[in-house]
Amino acid sequence: MKTVERQFTTISGVPIEPVYGPEDPGPENQAPLPDAGEFPYTRGIHRDMYGGKLWTMRQFSGFATPEETNRRYHYLLEQGQTGLSVAFDLPTLMGYDADHPMSAGEVGKCGAAVSSLEDMEILFRGIPLGEVTVSMTINSPAAVLWAMYLAVAEQQGVDWRRLSGTLQNDILKEYIAQKEYIFPPRQSMRLVTDTIEFGASHTPKFNPISISGYHIREAGSTAVQELAFTLRDGMEYVDWAVERGLAIDDFAPRLSFFFNAHSDFFEEIAKYRAARKIWAMVMKERYGARSERSLKLRFHAQTAGCSLTWQQPYNNVVRTTLQAMAAVLGGAQSLHTNSLDEAYALPGEHAVTIALRTQQVLAYESGLAGAVDPLGGSYFLEKLTTETEAAANRYIRRIDEMGGMIPAIEAGFPQTEIAAASYRYQREVEAQERVVVGVNRFQSDDQPIELLHIDETSARHQEAKLAALRARRDNSKVDRALDQLKRAAEGTENTMPRLLDAVRAYATLGEICDALRAVFGTYTETARL
Amino acid sequence: MAPADRMTKPIRVLVAKPGLDGHDRGAKVIARALRDAGMEVIYTGLRQTPEMIVNAALQEDVQVIGLSILSGAHNAIVPRVMELLRQKDMADVKVIVGGIVPDEDAESLKRQGVAAVFQPGASLEAIVSFIRGAVG
Numbered sequence: 001m002k003t004v005e006r007q008f009t010t011i012s013g014v015p016i017e018p019v020y021g022p023e024d025p026g027p028e029n030q031a032p033l034p035d036a037g038e039f040p041y042t043r044g045i046h047r048d049m050y051g052g053k054l055w056t057m058r059q060f061s062g063f064a065t066p067e068e069t070n071r072r073y074h075y076l077l078e079q080g081q082t083g084l085s086v087a088f089d090l091p092t093l094m095g096y097d098a099d100h101p102m103s104a105g106e107v108g109k110c111g112a113a114v115s116s117l118e119d120m121e122i123l124f125r126g127i128p129l130g131e132v133t134v135s136m137t138i139n140s141p142a143a144v145l146w147a148m149y150l151a152v153a154e155q156q157g158v159d160w161r162r163l164s165g166t167l168q169n170d171i172l173k174e175y176i177a178q179k180e181y182i183f184p185p186r187q188s189m190r191l192v193t194d195t196i197e198f199g200a201s202h203t204p205k206f207n208p209i210s211i212s213g214y215h216i217r218e219a220g221s222t223a224v225q226e227l228a229f230t231l232r233d234g235m236e237y238v239d240w241a242v243e244r245g246l247a248i249d250d251f252a253p254r255l256s257f258f259f260n261a262h263s264d265f266f267e268e269i270a271k272y273r274a275a276r277k278i279w280a281m282v283m284k285e286r287y288g289a290r291s292e293r294s295l296k297l298r299f300h301a302q303t304a305g306c307s308l309t310w311q312q313p314y315n316n317v318v319r320t321t322l323q324a325m326a327a328v329l330g331g332a333q334s335l336h337t338n339s340l341d342e343a344y345a346l347p348g349e350h351a352v353t354i355a356l357r358t359q360q361v362l363a364y365e366s367g368l369a370g371a372v373d374p375l376g377g378s379y380f381l382e383k384l385t386t387e388t389e390a391a392a393n394r395y396i397r398r399i400d401e402m403g404g405m406i407p408a409i410e411a412g413f414p415q416t417e418i419a420a421a422s423y424r425y426q427r428e429v430e431a432q433e434r435v436v437v438g439v440n441r442f443q444s445d446d447q448p449i450e451l452l453h454i455d456e457t458s459a460r461h462q463e464a465k466l467a468a469l470r471a472r473r474d475n476s477k478v479d480r481a482l483d484q485l486k487r488a489a490e491g492t493e494n495t496m497p498r499l500l501d502a503v504r505a506y507a508t509l510g511e512i513c514d515a516l517r518a519v520f521g522t523y524t525e526t527a528r529l
Numbered sequence: 530m531a532p533a534d535r536m537t538k539p540i541r542v543l544v545a546k547p548g549l550d551g552h553d554r555g556a557k558v559i560a561r562a563l564r565d566a567g568m569e570v571i572y573t574g575l576r577q578t579p580e581m582i583v584n585a586a587l588q589e590d591v592q593v594i595g596l597s598i599l600s601g602a603h604n605a606i607v608p609r610v611m612e613l614l615r616q617k618d619m620a621d622v623k624v625i626v627g628g629i630v631p632d633e634d635a636e637s638l639k640r641q642g643v644a645a646v647f648q649p650g651a652s653l654e655a656i657v658s659f660i661r662g663a664v665g
Binding site for chain 1: 548549550551552553554557558560561562564570572573574575576600601602603604605606629631648649650652653654
C-alpha cells in the first residue's frame with residue numbers, strides 16, 4: 001500500500017511548501033496589514049470581534065412536521081442556542097404542497113414540511129419573532145415563505161422593522177450547485193430583486209439574501225471556486241438591484257454571505273480573509289459604495305457535511321470541531337456545527353446537543369474568542385490569503401468576460417468546473433493519495449449509532465391538514481389573490497405585496513408557485529457530466 | 530448475448546437521479562468513473578420519475594440502471610422502478626442504488642430485486658467491479 005505521511009497540497013490541490021518565511025507573503029504585503037475593523041477588513045469587520053459579541057450559535061434544524069420541528073426549536077433554545085435556522089423539506093424547497101404527486105416519499109425527510117401559512121404559524125408557535133433571529137434556508141420559493149414569515153410576525157403583533165434574520169434566497173447557487181430551482185434564471189432573479197427592494201423599505205434589520213458558497217463546496221468545488229463563484233453571484237445580485245433603481249448603500253449593508261467550513265484548516269481561514277478583502281474592494285471600486293456597512297462582508301459558516309463519514313461516525317465530532325475552529329479563527333458571525341450522525345440522517349437530539357456543546361466549548365473554554373484574527377501575520381497564512389484572493393479574482397474576471405453569472409451558468413461553466421474538481425478529488429481518494437480516516441485507511445468495524453427515523457405518518461398528517469385547510473378557507477378570496485399575483489408577475493410591479501395577500505388568504509405554497517409557473521415557466525438543466 | 534459480443538461491446542449503464550433531490554455530485558462522479566472504465570453511460574439529469582427512468586432504460590437498451598438518491602425517498606421510488614421493469618419485461622436489467630440508504634432499507638430493497646446498494650464511502654473500484662461481474 002502506498003503511504004502518504006505528509007500532505008503536500010491543500011485539500012483543494014494548492015501546493016504547500018515545507019516552510020514559509022518573511023519573504024513569502026510577497027512585496028504587496030510587506031506593509032503592515034490594516035487592523036480589524038479597517039478597510040479592506042482582511043483581519044475582520046469589527047475592531048474587537050468576539051470581545052464585542054460572540055458569534056451566533058445557529059443550528060440548522062427541521063424535520064417531519066411543523067409541530068415536531070417547533071418542539072425541537074424550543075428544545076434548542078432551552079439548551080442555550082442563540083438563533084434559529086429553518087430546514088425545509090424537498091417538496092417545500094421545490095414549491096410543491098405535501099399532497100402533490102412529486103412529493104411522494106419526500107415529505108418531512110430533509111426538513112420540515114411547510115405548505116401554507118397555517119404550517120408556518122405552527123412552526124413558530126410560542127417563539128417571539130421580535131426577539132429571536134431566524135434564518136430560513138429556502139431559495140426558489142423564498143419570496144413565498146418570507147411572505148408567510150412576515151404574516152406570522154404580523155399575527156404576533158411584531159413590527160416588521162424589528163425583525164432580524166436571514167432569508168437564504170440565493171437562486172444562482174441553485175443553478176450552479178444544489179439544483180433546487182423552479183423558474184428560469186432571469187425570472188428567479190426578478191423575484192430575488194423584489195425581496196431585496198421590499199426589504200430595503202420594510203425590514204431594515206432583516207437580511208433578504210444569504211449569498212452562499214456552502215452548497216458550491218458541498219458539490220465538490222475547491223475553496224477558490226467556492227469563494228469566486230459566491231462573490232461573483234453577489235455582484236450579480238448587486239447589478240440587478242442597482243438596475244432596479246436602488247441606491248447601493250440602501251441595500252448593500254443587508255447582503256449577507258454563507259461559507260463552508262471544510263477540513264483544510266489554514267486554507268479555510270485564508271478563504272474567509274480573502275472573501276472580506278475582495279468584497280470590500282469590489283463594493284468600493286466597482287460599485288462606488290460609500291457606507292462602511294456596505295463594504296463589510298458578514299458571513300455564516302457551516303461545517304462541511306460532505307466531510308462527514310458513514311464509517312466510524314464518532315470521528316465526525318473531531319472533524320466538526322476542527323472545521324468550527326477555522327470558522328471562528330476566520331471571523332464568522334454565526335455558525336452551524338454538523339452532528340455526528342448526519343452522514344446517515346437528519347440529526348437526532350443527542351447528536352445535535354453534542355454539536356451545540358462543541359460550539360459552546362470553543363466559545364467559553366478554548367480562548368479562541370479572545371483576540372481578533374490571532375493568526376494574522378503568519379507567513380504561511382498571509383501567503384495563502386494572497387494566493388486565494390488572486391486565484392478567485394482570476395475566476396471573477398473570466399465570468400465577467402462571459403457577460404456575468406447568468407450567461408456563465410447557461411454555458412455550464414461553474415457546473416463543469418465543480419464537477420471536474422469533485423471527480424479529481426474522488427480519484428485521489430480512490431488512489432489513496434488523500435486519506436479519509438476510517439474510509440480508505442484505518443478502517444475498523446463501525447460503532448452503531450442511534451438514528452432519527454422519519455416515517456410516512458408525517459406525510460399523512462400534512463395531507464390531512466391541507467385537505468381541512470382547503471375545505472375551511474374562503475376559496476373565492478384565494479382565487480382573487482392568485483389572479484392578482486399573476487397580473488403582478490406578468491408586469492413589473494413588486495410581487496411581495498401580492499404574495500402577502502395570497503398567503504394571508506391561506507393560498508398554499510403549491511398554488512402560489514403554480515400561479516408563478518404559469519407566468520414564468522420552469523427551468524430544466526441540460527444534463528452534463 | 531454471445532460471449533464474443535461481450536468482449537467487444539461495452540456495458541451500457543443508465544445513471545439516473547429520481548425524485549426531487551438535486552444533489553448530483555455522486556451521480557456525476559459515478560457516471561464519469563464508469564465511462565473511464567470503458568462503459569457507455571447515459572446520464573438522465575435531475576427530477577426523473579420512475580416512468581421516465583424505465584422508458585429511458587428501454588430506449589437506450591441498457592443492461593444496468595444506477596439510481597442515486599440522497600433524500601431518503603428510496604423506499605417510495607425504488608420499488609416503483611422495480612415494478613415497472615417487471616411490467617415491461619425488463620427484469621434482466623440490473624438495478625443498483627447509491628446514496629444514503631440505511632442498512633435495513635438496503636436489505637429490503639435487495640429483497641425486492643435490487644442487485645446492490647452502495648452506501649457512502651463505497652469505492653469507485655467496487656462499483657465498477659460489481660457491474661462487470663453482474664453483467665459480464
